[in-house]
Amino acid sequence: MILVSGLNPGILKWCKIKTMVRIWFLIVVFSCLLCSSAAASSIPDLKFSVHKLKSGIKGHTLLIIGGIQGDEPGGFNAASLIVTHYEILSGNVWVVPNLNFPSIIKRSRGVYGDLNRKFAKLHPKDPEYQTINRIKKLIIDPEVDLVLNLHDGSGFYRDKYYDKLHNPNRWGQCIIIDQENMRTGYFSNLSRIADSAVAHVNKHLLKEKERFHINNTQTKKGNKEMAKTLTYFAIKNNKSAFGLEASKSFLTAKRAYYHLLAIESFLHQAGIEFKRKFNLSEDQIKKAIDHNIHVALNHRKILLKIENVRKRLNYIPLKKDSQIEFQVNNPLMTIVNSGNAFRVYHGNRQLTYLSPQYFDYDFSLDAVDMVVDGNHRTVPFGSIVPVKNSFIVKDLKEHRVNIIGFTKKGVKNESGVPVTRKNIHKKYSINKKGSIFRVEIYKSKKFSGMVLVDFDGKGLPDFNVAFKEKTPGWSKKLF
Numbered sequence: 001m002i003l004v005s006g007l008n009p010g011i012l013k014w015c016k017i018k019t020m021v022r023i024w025f026l027i028v029v030f031s032c033l034l035c036s037s038a039a040a041s042s043i044p045d046l047k048f049s050v051h052k053l054k055s056g057i058k059g060h061t062l063l064i065i066g067g068i069q070g071d072e073p074g075g076f077n078a079a080s081l082i083v084t085h086y087e088i089l090s091g092n093v094w095v096v097p098n099l100n101f102p103s104i105i106k107r108s109r110g111v112y113g114d115l116n117r118k119f120a121k122l123h124p125k126d127p128e129y130q131t132i133n134r135i136k137k138l139i140i141d142p143e144v145d146l147v148l149n150l151h152d153g154s155g156f157y158r159d160k161y162y163d164k165l166h167n168p169n170r171w172g173q174c175i176i177i178d179q180e181n182m183r184t185g186y187f188s189n190l191s192r193i194a195d196s197a198v199a200h201v202n203k204h205l206l207k208e209k210e211r212f213h214i215n216n217t218q219t220k221k222g223n224k225e226m227a228k229t230l231t232y233f234a235i236k237n238n239k240s241a242f243g244l245e246a247s248k249s250f251l252t253a254k255r256a257y258y259h260l261l262a263i264e265s266f267l268h269q270a271g272i273e274f275k276r277k278f279n280l281s282e283d284q285i286k287k288a289i290d291h292n293i294h295v296a297l298n299h300r301k302i303l304l305k306i307e308n309v310r311k312r313l314n315y316i317p318l319k320k321d322s323q324i325e326f327q328v329n330n331p332l333m334t335i336v337n338s339g340n341a342f343r344v345y346h347g348n349r350q351l352t353y354l355s356p357q358y359f360d361y362d363f364s365l366d367a368v369d370m371v372v373d374g375n376h377r378t379v380p381f382g383s384i385v386p387v388k389n390s391f392i393v394k395d396l397k398e399h400r401v402n403i404i405g406f407t408k409k410g411v412k413n414e415s416g417v418p419v420t421r422k423n424i425h426k427k428y429s430i431n432k433k434g435s436i437f438r439v440e441i442y443k444s445k446k447f448s449g450m451v452l453v454d455f456d457g458k459g460l461p462d463f464n465v466a467f468k469e470k471t472p473g474w475s476k477k478l479f
Contacts, residue, residue, distance in 0.1 A: 046101035048131065049331050050138065051083045052094050059091025060145040060186065060270040063138065064263065066096065068116050068149060068230060070103025073347055074246040074255020075150030077289050078263065080332045080347075081256065085288050091272035094144070097331045099135060100128075105336060107348040116149075117225065119233035135230070140237045146187055146270055147234045148263060152255050153245035157215050165249070172247030173212050175262060178219040178232050187240035191216070193269055194242060200265035201258060206282065210247070212258070242266070253286035260285070295335065295344060296327040300382035301361065301449045306333070306344060308431045309352045317440060317447040318356040362446035368401075368439075369394040370451075381449030384436070386457040390420045393439060399448055404428050404438040421455045 048067070066079030079097035086093070098104060103111045112127045122132055139147055153171025161167040175198055180191040187193055194214050201212040219226040219235075226232055234241035244262050246255035260280060267274055278284045293306045298319050318324060324342065326335050332347040335354070342354040367380045371392040379385055393401045393415045401415040405428030408417060426434035435456040441448040 046098075046105065046334060048096050048099045048101055048135070050094065050096055051331060052092065053083070053086070053088040054092050055088045055090045055273075057090040059272060061092040061094060061143045062266060062270050062272060063094045063144045063147045064096070064150065065099055065135070065148065065230065066150040067098045067100050067104050069109045069114070069151065070100050070105070070111070070348060071107055071109050072150075072152035072248075073252045074152040074248075074250070074259055075244070076104060076332060076347060077252055078256040078259035079150055080330060081260065081285070081288055082263065083331055084329075085277040087275040087277075089273040089275060091270060092143070093267070093272060093274075094138070095331075096135065096138070099131070101334070104332070104348050105334070105345055116230055117228040119230050120228040136233065139230070139234050139239060139241075144239060145185070146266060147231065147239050147241040148266060149230050149241065149243045150259055151243060151245045152248045154248050156210075156247055156249070157213055157245070159213065159215075171215070171245045172249060173210060173258070174215040174245050175212060176215045176217060176231065176243030176245060178217055178226060178235050178241070180216065182235065182238065182240060184238050185240050187270070190240060190242070193240070193266070196269060197242075197262050197265040200268075201261045204261055204280075206254065206257070210250075210258070212262070215245075253282045253289065256285050256289070257282050290346070293330045293333060293346060294328070295333065296382055298322075298325050298361070300327070301447070303382040303384065303450070303452060304344075304352075304430060305384060305436055305452060305454075306346070306351050308433060309344075310430060310432055312353045312355065313430055314355045315357040316354045317359050317450070319361050319447075320358040359442075359445065359447040362443040362448040364443065365396075365399060365441065365448045368396070368441060368449075368451065379451050381441075381451060384452045384454055387421075387453050387455050388457055390418050391453055392416060392418050393441075396441070398443055400442045402440045402442065404440065406437075419453075 064079050064082060067076035076097050079095050082093065083095050083097060100110065100115045103109065103115070115128055115131070118126065118128060118132050119136070122129055138144070151171070153174070155165040155167070155170030156172050157168070157170050157174035158166045159168060175194045177190040177194050182188040182190060191214070198212045198214055205211060217223050217226045219232050231241040231243050244259055246258040257280065278288045290307055295304045295306055296302065297304070302316070304313070324335065328334065330346065334345050336343045336345060338353070341356065343350050344352045344354060367378050370377050370379050370385065371394065372385055373388050373390065377385070385391065395416045400413045403414045403419055403424065405425040406414060406419050406423065408414070411417060424437055428437065430436050430438060430452070433456070436452050436454045439451045439453055441450070
């Protein structure tokens with residue numbers, strides 16, 4: 001410290017306090033920067049997926065985009081259902097159900113700001129620069145004729161003020177157009193197309209007060225915010241584009257119901273024929289969203305049925321000193337590293353938490369012989385076996401069987417032992433209902449593979465087909 005002669009002791013005291021305050025301020029700022037950096041590094045690097053549903057019959061191509069904002073599950077679940085539960089019979093449908101996947105996982109409108117305000121101008125150092133460039137290339141692809149951007153908006157749009165929830169500043173229950181007409185393209189009369197879609201939705205309302213309307217933002221006339229959006233970028237590149245907004249006043253399934261109604265109108269208007277695997281109702285959509293979702297781990301040594309899964313699964317045998325490799329059969333599903341464990345997400349919902357136990361892997365075996373309800377079967381690892389009464393894993397010379405939840409005094413290798421639902425502990429099941437159990441195979445201290453047994457008799461008969469790379473919705477990822 002430098003001492004200056006002739007200064008009043010009170011002044012010196014004040015200088016010391018001021019210096020300490022400055023130091024404290026710098027510490028706080030530095031700590032905030034560290035926290036911000038840590039938060040940013042915890043955001044998974046998840047790229048959006050593109051699913052091209054082709055009929056093989058010439059026709060128009062509709063591009064559907066969901067998840068541009070991560071807190072709008074009606075839109076991205078509707079887009080995902082198109083991928084997993086629709087069959088396109090003529091023309092083509094391209095779907096991006098998870099455009100802003102990191103924000104979906106974080107339940108955030110935008111981890112790095114609003115992605116739907118980055119289409120007019122964006123600095124190359126922006127964390128979402130590559131995402132914007134990828135989706136722009138898809139939008140302007142010569143094959144694309146129409147673009148739908150799916151959102152969930154607050155309240156209920158009305159062109160006049162009625163109350164706090166029904167007024168021009170609300171965005172729910174409307175179809176957005178940037179202008180009435182375009183000069184070029186097959187679908188240039190935006191107003192007429194939107195009007196037809198609105199009429200179709202309003203014929204199938206669940207309640208009369210949930211009516212759709214057209215919201216013309218007249219972007220070209222000076223709407224600076226809408227000029228930054230995905231739909232206006234498409235319009236400027238001669239692509240017919242529409243924003244679909246379901247109300248945030250509804251639960252996810254009802255939002256998805258209205259999205260699908262509107263999407264189907266656009267499909268009809270584009271001459272695209274399709275087949276849907278469920279009846280279009282709020283209840284059926286809720287079931288379809290969670291239906292038949294699976295995760296396969298590490299070369300399909302392990303398959304986990306995630307439908308109605310327990311909140312935590314312990315001692316999952318993962319490969320030692322290796323990245324986790326996984327496949328999913330739904331584009332909204334992913335696995336995110338969480339310290340010493342892994343979180344399994346479906347959209348913005350964490351479905352389960354995987355607590356691992358690490359092993360070296362044995363690749364000398366890829367299937368086990370079982371007797372299921374009296375019938376002999378060879379079961380590949382990564383399968384679900386339906387069981388009505390009992391099962392036995394046949395004796396393995398060099399391998400040990402561990403049936404999670406089953407114990408028999410003095411028995412370390414559980415092969416050759418009949419197992420029924422009554423003598424296996426329900427709390428060790430992987431599902432909340434208590435019907436699905438893990439059968440793990442080991443060679444000495446190495447993990448060989450796993451099959452699941454389902455005492456409700458619901459197996460996965462098409463296990464060799466379901467994970468093929470070409471099957472829509474299945475993707476292979478590394479973390």
